[in-house]
Amino acid sequence: xxxxxxxxxxLQVVLRHARAGGASKVVSVGLxxxxxxxxxxxxxxxxFDHLSRGTIAEGAVIRIERSPAMFRCxxxxxxFPADPRTREEIRCALCASEETALVSGREYLVQQIEVI
Amino acid sequence: xxxxxxxxVREEILAENQQEAGDIRAELRRRGVYMLNLMxxxxxxxxxxxxxxLRELKNTFRFAVIEGDIDAVVDAEKVVGEGIPAVQIRTGGxxxxxxxxxxxxxxxxxxxxxxxxxxxxVGNLVCPAEFDTGAERKAVILSVPEGDDKPLKYPxxxxxCDLLVVNKIDYLEGSDFNPEALKERVLRLNPGMxxxxxxxxxxxxxxxxxRWLTDEISAFRKGMAxxxxxxx
Numbered sequence: 497x498x499x500x501x502x503x504x505x506x507l508q509v510v511l512r513h514a515r516a517g518g519a520s521k522v523v524s525v526g527l528x529x530x531x532x533x534x535x536x537x538x539x540x541x542x543x544f545d546h547l548s549r550g551t552i553a554e555g556a557v558i559r560i561e562r563s564p565a566m567f568r569c570x571x572x573x574x575x576f577p578a579d580p581r582t583r584e585e586i587r588c589a590l591c592a593s594e595e596t597a598l599v600s601g602r603e604y605l606v607q608q609i610e611v612i
Numbered sequence: 613x614x615x616x617x618x619x620x621v622r623e624e625i626l627a628e629n630q631q632e633a634g635d636i637r638a639e640l641r642r643r644g645v646y647m648l649n650l651m652x653x654x655x656x657x658x659x660x661x662x663x664x665x666l667r668e669l670k671n672t673f674r675f676a677v678i679e680g681d682i683d684a685v686v687d688a689e690k691v692v693g694e695g696i697p698a699v700q701i702r703t704g705g706x707x708x709x710x711x712x713x714x715x716x717x718x719x720x721x722x723x724x725x726x727x728x729x730x731x732x733x734v735g736n737l738v739c740p741a742e743f744d745t746g747a748e749r750k751a752v753i754l755s756v757p758e759g760d761d762k763p764l765k766y767p768x769x770x771x772x773c774d775l776l777v778v779n780k781i782d783y784l785e786g787s788d789f790n791p792e793a794l795k796e797r798v799l800r801l802n803p804g805m806x807x808x809x810x811x812x813x814x815x816x817x818x819x820x821x822x823r824w825l826t827d828e829i830s831a832f833r834k835g836m837a838x839x840x841x842x843x844x
Contacts, residue, residue: 498739580767597803606621
């Protein structure tokens, strides 16, 4: 639902870096989005196509890489990926402790842009 | 031949919002005004909790409310009815509040005459979670009729908040809502989350909330080096 606002902000970041790098056109935009964050990929591209019209980022392809939700075990310190949406208890993959907590998976980053 | 170059960006998508939110937080700390961002689904009790809070604490702290709900006219009128300043943000159907909207709303308030601002965010468990408003703390309300599985469907909001208020506990009896399952699901996303259970309707548990907010505002005011700066 908030993809429009997010994409407006994304375009500003992209244009700022592209201009600073002396680019004449942005070819692609690489994002890294954590699995815990809700973002509908298709809408980001659609809004980007719309908002970037007439800018050097017009026509750029948005590539979204999802980074997994990682949990850390409070008992043994082991980090492991797990689905935060599971109805099952999340147990440590090594020691089976239930004392686990989300440590990453909320990334919302522009990683790199490809430009001409 | 056209050469494609790679530019490393490594910047938050919402960098500009975060920058402005940081500026708001710094300014409110300087002025000694505690701001709480209250989020929930529509109908889970944001307005009820705010009205209850104003009735209990309006003689202890000086409050203002920033109303962001899409249909906030009614809510703002209720708040003003309590004798409390309210700023209504016309989101034009937007699904969340962001830092620039809050910055504009703060200009409508006399910060020197306030101790606490409560933001009533847009009723939505998805979008508001992603946008820092500049508030000192974030709280989410989950009401019993919504079910104990909401942290599974909307993990982000439960992972970014400082406090979970479980409202409408007067509906617990006869329901299949499992408070223990909820607690387990929330704490694995966010081990630091405080959880309070209450009913705005019956008043059960409300005193725990009042104590939490009172302690928060007091600790915030004590924590400021040299005390708050008041420009009067």
